[in-house]
Structure formats: structure tokens, C-alpha cells
Amino acid sequence: xxxxxxxxxxxxxxxxxxxxxxxxxxxxxxxxxxxxxxxxxxxxxxxxxxxxxxxxxxxxxxxxxxxxxxxxxxxxxxxxxxxxxxxxxxxxxxxxxxxxxxxxxxxxxxxxxxxxxxxxxxxxxxxxxxxxxxxxxxxxxxxxxxxxxxxxxxxxxxxxxxxxxxxxxxxxxxxxxxxxxxxxxxxxxxxxxxxxxxxxxxxxxxxxxxxxxxxxxxxxxxxxxxxxxxxxxxxxxxxxxxx
Amino acid sequence: xxxxxxxxxxxxxxxxxxxxxxxxxxxxxxxxxxxxxxxxxxxxxxxxxxxxxxxxxxxxxxxxxxxxxxxxxxxxxxxxxxxxxxxxxxxxxxxxxxxxxxxxxxxxxxxxxxxxxxxxxxxxxxxxxxxxxxxxxxxxxxxxxxxxxxxxxxxxxxxxxxxxxxxxxxxxxxxxxxxxxxxxxxxxxxxxxxxxxxxxxxxxxxxxxxxxxxxxxxxxxxxxxxxxxxxxxxxxxxxxxxx
DNA sequence: AAGTGGTCTAGACCACTAT
DNA sequence: TAGTGGTCTAGACCACTTC
Numbered sequence: 001x002x003x004x005x006x007x008x009x010x011x012x013x014x015x016x017x018x019x020x021x022x023x024x025x026x027x028x029x030x031x032x033x034x035x036x037x038x039x040x041x042x043x044x045x046x047x048x049x050x051x052x053x054x055x056x057x058x059x060x061x062x063x064x065x066x067x068x069x070x071x072x073x074x075x076x077x078x079x080x081x082x083x084x085x086x087x088x089x090x091x092x093x094x095x096x097x098x099x100x101x102x103x104x105x106x107x108x109x110x111x112x113x114x115x116x117x118x119x120x121x122x123x124x125x126x127x128x129x130x131x132x133x134x135x136x137x138x139x140x141x142x143x144x145x146x147x148x149x150x151x152x153x154x155x156x157x158x159x160x161x162x163x164x165x166x167x168x169x170x171x172x173x174x175x176x177x178x179x180x181x182x183x184x185x186x187x188x189x190x191x192x193x194x195x196x197x198x199x200x201x202x203x204x205x206x207x208x209x210x211x212x213x214x215x216x217x218x219x220x221x222x223x224x225x226x227x228x229x230x231x232x233x234x235x236x237x238x239x240x241x242x243x
Numbered sequence: 244x245x246x247x248x249x250x251x252x253x254x255x256x257x258x259x260x261x262x263x264x265x266x267x268x269x270x271x272x273x274x275x276x277x278x279x280x281x282x283x284x285x286x287x288x289x290x291x292x293x294x295x296x297x298x299x300x301x302x303x304x305x306x307x308x309x310x311x312x313x314x315x316x317x318x319x320x321x322x323x324x325x326x327x328x329x330x331x332x333x334x335x336x337x338x339x340x341x342x343x344x345x346x347x348x349x350x351x352x353x354x355x356x357x358x359x360x361x362x363x364x365x366x367x368x369x370x371x372x373x374x375x376x377x378x379x380x381x382x383x384x385x386x387x388x389x390x391x392x393x394x395x396x397x398x399x400x401x402x403x404x405x406x407x408x409x410x411x412x413x414x415x416x417x418x419x420x421x422x423x424x425x426x427x428x429x430x431x432x433x434x435x436x437x438x439x440x441x442x443x444x445x446x447x448x449x450x451x452x453x454x455x456x457x458x459x460x461x462x463x464x465x466x467x468x469x470x471x472x473x474x475x476x477x478x479x480x481x482x483x484x485x486x
Numbered sequence: 487a488a489g490t491g492g493t494c495t496a497g498a499c500c501a502c503t504a505t
Numbered sequence: 506t507a508g509t510g511g512t513c514t515a516g517a518c519c520a521c522t523t524c
Contacts, residue, residue, distance in 0.1 A: 007511085007512065007513090008512075008513070009512075009513085032489075032490060032491080033490080033491070034489095034490090042513080042514085043513060043514045043515065043516095044514090044515085044516090045512095045513065045514070045515090046512085046513060046514085048491085048492090049512090049513095051491095058424075061421075061460050062490095062491060062492090063458065063459075063490085063491075063521085063522080064490070064491045064492060064520065064521050064522075065489080065490050065491065065492095065520070065521030065522035065523075066489095066490065066491080066521080066522050066523075067489090067490060067491075067522090068490090068491075069460070071460060073424070073456075073460070073462075077424070081427070081479060081481065082325055082479065082480070082481055082482070083481070083482075085481075085483050178304075178482070179480055179481060179482040179483075180480070180481040180482075181301075181316070181320070181478060181479075181480055182478065182479045182480070182481055183476060183477070183478055183479075184324070184427060184449060184476075184477050184478075184479065185449075185472070185476075186429040186430070186447040186448055186449050186472055187429070187447065188431075188447060204429040204430065204431060204447070205429055206427060206428075206429050206449075210481075213316075215306065216306075217304050217312070217314060217316070219316075229428070229429055233426060233427075233428070234426070234427050235424060235425065235426055235427075236324060236325065236424075236425045236426075236427065236479075237325070237422055237423070237424055237425070238324065238325055238326070238328075238422060238423040238425055238453075239325070239326075239421070239422040239423075240328050240422075250492085250493065250494090251493075251494070252493075252494085275508075275509060275510080276509080276510070277508095277509090285494080285495085286494060286495045286496065286497095287495090287496085287497090288493095288494065288495070288496090289493085289494060289495085291510085291511090292493090292494095294510095305509095305510060305511090306502085306503080306509085306510075307501065307502050307503075307509070307510045307511060308501070308502035308503035308504075308508080308509050308510065308511095309502080309503050309504075309508095309509065309510080310503090310508090310509060310510080311509090311510075487523100487524085488522105488523085488524085489521100489522085489523080489524100490520100490521080490522075490523090491519105491520085491521080491522100492518105492519075492520075492521095493517100493518085493519075493520095494516105494517085494518085494519100495515105495516085495517080495518100496514105496515100496516100497513105497514085497515100498512100498513080498514075499511105499512085499513085499514100500510105500511075500512075500513095501509100501510085501511075501512095502508105502509080502510080502511095503507105503508085503509075503510100504506100504507090504508085504509090505506085505507090505508105
């Protein structure tokens with residue numbers, strides 16, 4: 001059953017995670033690394049890589065000399081900000097049935113903050129896609145994505161605006177989204193956004209202003225998002241630098 | 244010059260980081276891993292560990308088959324939320340001269356959210372320390388730390404309330420702060436907090452509600468913080484899970 | 487003293503990028 | 506095709522916890 005691709009490390013990680021979720025480890029104690037390595041027929045290094053990732057995610061914790069243990073509180077966390085990739089996934093993790101509706105989609109000149117974020121010329125055009133995400137029938141989040149038309153290599157994108165941005169960028173721009181640099185801003189919702197989210201104007205919310213970079217480290221998308229703070233609350237694990 | 248402790252990996256990381264900051268790599272291209280390993284007299288594994296951390300911090304990026312490069316935009320980022328450990332450090336990174344003032348310090352019964360966060364009994368007492376952080380003379384952030392009196396092993400803590408919490412916990416509680424689980428909340432500042440921060444009541448701000456865990460994964464401190472959004476803005480790098 | 491995780495080595499082979 | 510980073514191995518030794 002053990003093969004290449006996904007990597008051995010990923011397989012080992014998934015295997016251990018599954019056993020944790022099934023509560024197969026008595027007392028929350030995970031077997032020693034050498035034992036796991038022998039059982040799975042891989043090197044200890046591979047096991048350690050897998051455990052390191054699980055530790056970083058907050059699923060387990062390790063204590064030198066003592067052992068490796070399941071981190072019960074960590075298992076309860078649903079959306080960890082650093083790991084969010086698609087908002088569809090976030091909603092699923094919260095137990096919602098996610099759906100998305102495209103509010104608008106048009107091509108036009110980039111506004112000033114977008115030009116600055118994406119290093120665009122004054123006359124550059126961007127494809128602006130505005131979406132709302134719903135859990136069951138309730139709106140929980142609004143996102144505006146801005147993609148330079150210059151990199152949209154495939155003009156046949158109609159009806160694909162609803163797909164997650166990173167898929168859109170792969171299918172129609174031939175780019176891979178590598179990471180986001182996000183700024184977290186407290187806002188008071190304006191009338192339009194509040195209406196879309198189904199709350200009173202002036203309601204407090206968290207907003208993200210993010211720049212997405214591709215595999216060559218070029219900025220390729222600017223996203224602005226607003227969240228219903230009462231329905232979606234983000235968590236974050238902060239550790240000592242380098243750990 | 245290369246010795247144990249700090250670890251080889253940490254030394255290699257610091258060495259490369261320094262060379263990057265000094266702009267010693269022409270065209271932002273970092274030498275191949277094998278070359279770095281040979282030059283420094285360490286194994287390629289050690290070099291890779293160091294590079295992985297620099298990559299995770301956003302200092303460099305790597306492309307399979309192509310090479311390793313300096314990530315210019317990443318170098319500009321000053322405070323990355325996931326890596327914040329002491330707020331003194333944050334302010335220094337922003338180029339401020341940090342200082343801290345203890346607003347109040349007292350022992351009293353824990354309120355309900357604190358009891359829940361720290362698994363305390365209904366009659367448990369906590370040491371509550373309220374501090375304000377200043378850049379030069381301007382207040383930028385207010386923090387309230389709550390530590391169960393049960394774990395304060397050393398009663399002689401007077402005048403040490405101003406030190407960073409993690410130091411206080413080590414010196415007077417014999418615990419090591421391992422990580423924080425933080426919740427990010429948008430707020431409108433109440434009159435008291437606004438006055439301390441020198442802004443109008445009702446000003447928008449980001450608030451953190453955090454639980455600090457020790458090396459045994461026990462919750463040992465609950466912190467609530469409020470920031471001057473105009474003076475301190477947090478950034479975050481979000482990547483694909485597992486990367 | 488025994489057993490655990492933490493660090494490091496030397497080397498093999500693979501996947502991908504450049505030319 | 507040559508050179509790069511990505512994955513994996515097998516083994517050594519160290520630091521720490523537990524008994």
C-alpha cells in the first residue's frame with residue numbers, strides 16, 4: 001500500500017493522523033519513532049518529518065525524553081488562519097454545506113491600491129470577481145478578487161468565476177498560487193457589504209487585504225474579504241520564532 | 244567558529260540570513276545546497292533544515308531544478324503574526340524604542356471566560372497584570388494577563404510584573420511558555436481602553452484573546468490585547484496546508 | 487540505566503529546470 | 506544533458522525524562 005506520490009512522508013502523516021482521530025492510541029501516547037518506522041517499513045527520518053508536520057499543525061506535541069502525545073485541544077481547532085487555502089474548505093470544516101454565488105464579474109482599470117500591490121502600470125486592466133460564500137442559506141463571507149488581465153491566457157473563463165481562485169489561476173492563467181501575504185484589518189461594514197452579508201450597516205468585522213504570489217514569487221492576485229464575525233471566527237497558533 | 248549549541252542548523256540559518264541582509268548574493272541567487280554544505284563543512288541535510296526555516300519565514304524561496312533565491316518582498320515584512328513572541332520585540336522591529344508601564348496588578352477571583360480557558364475551579368484566584376506598551380511616548384497596545392495563583396511558586400514577584408510574560412512564567416512559576424492559541428476579534432474600544440490608548444472611544448481595533456500553553460500542554464495564562472490599528476498592523480503568511 | 491526525542495552525517499536516487 | 510532542489514535511507518551520537 002506504501003508507494004511514491006503522494007510522498008512517503010505525506011502517507012505516514014495521514015496514517016498517523018487517522019489513527020489519532022480513531023483514538024487508537026491509549027492514553028494519547030503515540031508509539032516511539034523507531035517503532036513507527038519499523039512498523040511502517042520506512043526510515044525514522046520519514047516518520048520524524050511526518051510527526052514534525054503534525055506537531056506544527058497542533059495535532060500532537062513532543063517532549064524530549066518523554067514521548068509523543070496527542071494534543072487534545074489542538075484537535076478541536078477547526079480553522080487555523082495560517083493554513084487556510086480555500087474558503088470552501090473552511091466552511092466544510094465548520095460543518096457547513098458550502099456554496100458560492102458570483103455577485104459580479106467585470107474587466108476594468110485597476111484602482112490604486114491594487115496597482116501598487118500587483119506592480120501594475122497606470123493603464124493596466126484587472127478582472128474583478130466578487131463572490132459571496134454561504135453556509136446553507138446564510139452569507140458568511142464576501143470576497144473580491146482582482147487578477148491582471150495580462151496574465152489571463154485563456155479568454156474562455158465565463159462560468160468559471162465561481163471556482164476557487166487558485167483553481168481559476170491554474171486553469172486560465174497557468175500560474176500556481178504559492179502563498180498569500182495577508183493584512184488583518186478591523187472594519188465597520190459599509191451599507192453594501194452589510195446588505196450582502198445580511199447584517200446591519202456598521203457591524204464590526206474582520207477584513208483581510210491579501211496579495212497572492214505565484215511559484216515565481218510574482219504577485220498575481222489581490223483579494224479583499226469580509227467575514228461575519230458571529231459565524232466564523234479565526235484562530236491562530238503562535239509559537240516561538242523558528243520552532 | 245562552528246560549534247554545538249546553538250545548533251548547527253541555527254548557526255547556518257543565521258549565517259545565511261546575515262549574508263542575505265548584507266546583500267552578498269548577486270542577483271538574489273543563493274548558492275546551491277551542496278556548495279553551502281561544503282563551504283560550511285556541514286552536511287547537506289543541515290543546510291536544508293536551515294534553508295527550510297528561512298523559506299518558511301518568507302526570507303527566501305526555492306524552486307526545484309532552478310535554485311534558491313532571496314525573497315525581496317518577504318524581507319520588508321516586520322511583524323509576522325505567527326512569529327510574535329514578545330511585544331517588546333514587535334515594537335523594536337518597527338523601529339520604535341519600546342517601553343512598558345504596568346497599569347495595575349492584583350490577585351482576585353477568575354472571571355468566567357478565564358476559568359473556562361484555563362480549566363479553573365469556581366473559587367480559583369488569578370494574578371491579573373494589566374500593561375500598556377509605548378513606542379517612544381505613544382501608547383500602542385494594552386494587554387491583560389491572567390495567571391492562576393496556584394502555579395505562582397515564588398511570591399516575591401513584586402516589580403517583576405513589567406517583564407515579558409514568558410519570562411515571568413519562567414522566573415516565578417517555573418513553566419516554559421510553549422505556544423499561544425489566539426483568537427482574532429474586531430472590537431470597538433470602550434472608554435477605559437480608548438483613554439489608555441489615547442484614542443476616541445469607539446475607535447476600531449483588533450483584539451486578541453489568547454491562551455498560553457506550557458511545555459506539558461497545560462493552559463497557564465490567558466491574555467487579552469488591544470492594538471492601535473493605525474500604529475501597528477499585523478501581517479501573516481498563509482500557505483497551502485503542509486507546505 | 488533504559489528509553490525517548492533531537493541533531494547530524496554521508497550518500498542514494500528522483501523530479502524538475504535550464505540550456 | 507547537466508545541475509538544481511526534493512525525498513528517503515541507515516546509522517551515529519547527544520540531551521532529556523523516567524524509573
